[in-house]
Amino acid sequence: MVNRPGSYPRRIVYAGFATRHHSGGVHVMTQHVQLLRQSGHEAWLWLPDEDDRTDWIADDVPMLFGATTPIGADDLLVLPETPTIQGRDPALGARKVIFNQNHFYTFAAGESDANFPGWLPAPAIWAVTAESRNVLAAALPELPVRVVPNPVDGELFAPAPGQARPFRVSWFSKKRPREASLLKRLLANDPRLSRVELVELVQAPRAEVAATLATSAVFIALGHTESFGLPVAEALASGCLVVGYDGGGGHELFEAPGAWRVPDQRPLLIRDQVAELIQNIDALAPLRAANRSWVLERNSFAQTDAALQEAVAAAWAGPGDDALAVHPVAWLDSLGPNFTAYA
Known part of the structure; x- marks a missing residue:
């Protein structure tokens, strides 16, 4: 499902990236969108360019496209942990959450000040494990952090039926x-x-x-x-x-x-x-x-859904205003060419 940026009541907009090959982080975002829509929310995945549409994202994940998109006073904008740059607010005034799927990437775009990330209003943080929540709460004690556990698809990932395990x-x-x-x-x-x-x-x-x-x-x-x-x-x-x-x-x-x-x-x-x-x-x-x-x-879908519903309700309890959001792709260069290079 594809839609042009526009104004919708009480939306939840996930800013993601359409990678050529399957991305676990973006896939989890799409699972959030699916779960939220199943419970009646207006949830969307936001990609920076319509040409970024990739065939591994499920057809039932509705999308917005554009370098910018309007975020209403009743909306919730969900952003990835990277790139988050001190003082570069992607949607000044809008209600925002940082969905932090890897606490090691929190400051990947550079040094932070005491009021990181310096956005208005200050964002909440969603983490995916207790370890990640504890690290983030210690590093950013002024921001509320809660766990939304990742779901594991037990239907897709299952032992081959009636078959002995080969070596x-x-x-x-x-x-x-x-x-x-x-x-x-x-x-x-x-x-x-x-x-x-x-x-x-x-x-x-x-x-x-x-x-x-x-x-x-x-x-x-x-x-x-x-x-x-x-x-x-x-x-x-x-x-x-x-x-x-x-x-x-x-x-x-x-x-x-x-x-x-x-x-x-x-x-x-x-x-x-x-x-x-x-x-x-x-x-x-x-x-x-x-x-x-x-x-x-x-890590069932039911547990993810329950935690997600609570996290969304808590985020909506905070302040929000109309804003024109800039997609975080605008700051990808801040991560440098070796961001995901490992031994």
Whole structure:
């Protein structure tokens, strides 16, 4: 669904980016829009250019387009944590929320003052985990912070029915490409893993990711500076055993019964843990099932929806005025070319 910028009563507008390949952060925004509309809210995804429309965003996510869009006094504008620049208010006077999906990116656009971000009115912050909320509350004590947990799609991410798990190990290399290359060689050279199929996921469509996880015995987490770690959560829902790095904010996910945290940048420890799990894979079947139950109990759509409704109600209780909002794409250059470059 597509709509031109205009005035609507009591809207919730999410400013997002249409990346060429699937983006977990933007996808969560679209899930918020869908949940809010299901409960009767006028929710929209705002992209800077109509040509940015991408085929991985669901057709039932309504969109606004333009470098600017009017925000009414009764509206709520939801902005990503990056780029947030001290004193650069994207919608002066409008009611605003920063949906902070990664607390490590909070000050990615530069230094902050004591009144960060210096917007009027001051924004609320939505975080995705308790760890992220606690970090942000300590860094920005003057701003209200609440948790809206990420949902995990248990229908899409599920074990392959009626099928024994093959000796397959999968991982994403995006955030640690150099270490992933080293790890792949370590796994391939280990005689204990000679029967294991190694699957590196690189810019794969979401359906392909789900199909791979559905038939993987072990998922290797190579997260880096995370607030949550959506691939880990989806692997748990798919019935995978999980080994690897929690990325900081993802440590909560490693409380799952079949997840093993490894100290950062220790690929030999990952290799050895994977080998041990593969050698005992049949006996560990109950843990794979327990992983799925564990994550879906904590990150269901119902839990996200309930927290989101409360967060929206709290945000609407604050002041707001008419404004012409500037899409945050205007400040992307402030992040620099190495913003998402990792080891």
